[in-house]
Amino acid sequence: MTTTTIWAxxxxxxxxxxxxxxxxxxxxxxxxxxxxxxxPGDIRFAVVLPGIANGHSHAFHxxxxxxxxxxxxxxxTWRDQMYGIARTLTPESYFALAHGVFVEMVCSGFTAVGEFHYLHHGEDGQSYDNPNAMGEAVIAAAQAAxxxxxLLDTLYLSGGLAGAGHLPLDPVQRRFADRDIAAWARRVGDLHDTATCRIGMAAHSVRAxxxxSLLQLASVAGHRVIHAHVSEQPAENAASGLVYGMSPTQLLxxxxxxxxxxxxxxxxxxxxxxxxxxxxARSFVxxxxxxxxxxxxxIGPARAMADAGARISLGSDQHAVIDPFVEVRGLEMHERLNSGERGRFSLDELSLAMSRDGYACIGWPEGGQLRVGALADLVAVRRDSARTVGTRAAQIVYSANAGDVSDVMVGxxxxVRAGVHRSGDPGALLSKAFTRLRMD
Incomplete structure (x- = not known):
C-alpha cells in the first residue's frame, strides 16, 4: 500500500x-x-482543502x-433549448461530453459529483439493448476523469403538471421516462456500487x-439517497397547489x-x-x-433553511460556470443581496457546504473532511496568484477561483498535478465532444 505525506x-x-x-x-x-x-519527502502546498462536492450536475447541459x-x-424557454441537446445524444457521444465535463470539474477543484441522470433511453423512447447504456456511459466517464x-438515477413519468393534472410526455421526454416506477426500479436495480461510484435515486420533480409513484419511491430507494428538484419555479408551486392542495415540499x-x-x-x-x-427532517438543500x-x-432562502436545521450543499447544475469558489461565494452573496447584511454564513459554514455536507448529500458521508479515516480526497489552492496573493488562508474561498487549483487528489x-489533469486539457476533450455533436 502506497503511503503519501502532504504538508500544508x-x-x-x-x-x-x-x-x-x-x-x-x-x-x-x-x-x-x-x-x-x-x-524531507513531504509534498508541500500552501493551502489544502478537503474534497469539494458538486451536489447537482446535469453533464449534458x-x-x-x-x-x-x-x-x-x-x-x-431555456428548457426548450435544453431539449434540443437532449435529442442528439447517444451513449458514445454522451461519454465523450461527460468525460470532458468531469475533467473540467476536477481541474476546478470538484472531487465528487452527484449526476442527476434522466437521459435514459433512445431518441424514440425505446430502450437500448443495454437499458442502462446511458447511465453506464456516465459512470465510465467519471471513472476516466x-x-x-x-449516479442519481431519476424517475421521470409524466410531461408536466397543470391545473387538470399530469400531462402526457412530449416526444423528447420519452427519452427520460420508464414505463412506470416498477420498470424504473428494475432497471436501476441492475446498477451497482463500486469503489468510486454509488447509485442514488431521484424524483425529477412533482411535475414529472x-x-x-412518489408514495412508492421511499420504499424502493431503501438506504440510498434521494434527490428532487423542488420549487425551482413559482409555476410548479401553483400547479401543485391546484392539483394536490399542497406545495411540492408538503407533497414530498x-x-x-x-x-x-x-x-x-x-x-x-x-x-x-x-x-x-x-x-x-434534517434534509439537505x-x-x-x-x-x-x-x-x-x-434567490432561495438559504439562511432561513440552515437556521431551521436543513443542511446546505452546492451544485453547478447546468454548468454555465464550473467553479466551486464562485458557487460558494454565490451562496453568501445572494444572501447579502436579499438581506442587506454581510457575513450571513460563517467561513466554517461555507466550508461545510462545499465539502462535508456536500459529500453527505450524495451518499459519501466519509468524505469531504481532513480527518483520520476519511476518504483521501483533497484540493491544493495557490496563494500566490494575482487573485489570492495577500489573502488570509481562512478566507481563500473569497478570493480564489478554479484557476488557482494546483493539485487534486481523489482516493x-x-x-491533477501542477494544474494538469492526467486525461489532458479539458478544453480539447470538450472540443472533440462538441465535434461529435456537430456543434459549430
Missing part, C-alpha cells in the same frame, strides 16, 4: 483553518493528521454554455412524478420522502412551512447559485 502551510481541518499540518495517506484513506514542521445566454425568456460519482413530505437522506435541489420558492419541514442566476429562477491518487 494551512489546511482546512474540522476545527477550522490550521497552520502547519501534515496529512498521511495510505491507500484511499487519511491515516494521520498532525500539527508538524515539514520533513454543459453543451449549452455560451450558446443560449443572450436569449430573452425564462426557465421554460478520476472524479467520485453518485405523480403522487402515487406526506409521501414519506423528507428525511436526512433527502436533498431538495434549488428550493428557491419555498414557504415558511416548507422550510420548517425541511429543517425538521442543494443551492446552485450560478444556475439560479442564469435561468432567472430567483489517495493525484488526478
Amino acid at each position: 502551510r494551512h489546511a482546512q481541518l474540522p476545527i477550522g483553518m490550521t497552520a502547519k499540518v501534515r496529512i498521511t495517506i495510505a491507500g484511499d484513506r487519511i491515516r494521520a493528521v498532525e500539527r508538524a514542521e515539514p520533513e 454543459r453543451a449549452l454554455r455560451g450558446r443560449v445566454q443572450d436569449t430573452r425568456g425564462n426557465f421554460w 478520476g472524479i467520485r460519482l453518485t 412524478v405523480p403522487r402515487e 413530505d406526506v409521501s414519506g420522502l423528507l428525511s436526512d437522506r433527502f436533498t431538495a435541489v434549488h428550493a428557491t420558492h419555498v414557504s415558511a412551512d416548507d422550510i420548517a419541514r425541511l429543517g425538521q 442543494c443551492m446552485c447559485p450560478t444556475t439560479e442566476g442564469d435561468l432567472a429562477d430567483g 489517495g491518487e493525484f488526478v
